[in-house]
Amino acid sequence: MGQTQLRQWSGPGLVQGWSRADPGLTPPVGYDLGVTSPTPCVHLSAITTVKHPKKLVCEECIKTGASWVHLRTCQECGTTRCCDSSPNRHASKHAKASGHPVIASAEPGERWIYCYPDDAIAEY
Numbered sequence: 548m549g550q551t552q553l554r555q556w557s558g559p560g561l562v563q564g565w566s567r568a569d570p571g572l573t574p575p576v577g578y579d580l581g582v583t584s585p586t587p588c589v590h591l592s593a594i595t596t597v598k599h600p601k602k603l604v605c606e607e608c609i610k611t612g613a614s615w616v617h618l619r620t621c622q623e624c625g626t627t628r629c630c631d632s633s634p635n636r637h638a639s640k641h642a643k644a645s646g647h648p649v650i651a652s653a654e655p656g657e658r659w660i661y662c663y664p665d666d667a668i669a670e671y
């Protein structure tokens with residue numbers, strides 16, 4: 548495809564790859580994303596306006612009464628689902644199933660976006 552090979556962030560607290568992709572946590576303390584973040588992936592660079600959750604619930608979990616740990620909002624369709632620390636991992640399932648690569652943390656006070664296929668993270 549002639550694409551530039553993107554660098555992946557392999558900083559502490561994050562692991563590479565799909566299955567364990569969403570750290571389910573805030574970036575490591577002291578990690579200054581603004582300074583040391585590698586070249587953002589094409590998906591993160593394409594985000595100009597961050598979509599915020601309409602409601603602070605996982606829209607899949609509430610159907611079944613399941614619980615979740617953290618919430619993530621899909622930056623493609625604006626839907627909110629649960630993170631990989633949650634039993635059902637709906638956000639990463641949605642990303643895989645739909646091909647929507649980028650989520651934003653829906654947790655109050657957290658301001659970061661994450662790309663699943665590139666395992667890249669950026670603050671906003």
Ligand SMILES: [Zn+2]
Pocket residue numbers: 588589590591648662663664665666667
């Ligand atoms: Zn990406």
Ligand SMILES: [Zn+2]
Pocket residue numbers: 605606607608615628629633635636637638
């Ligand atoms: Zn869920």
Ligand SMILES: [Zn+2]
Pocket residue numbers: 621622623624625626641645647
């Ligand atoms: Zn989506």
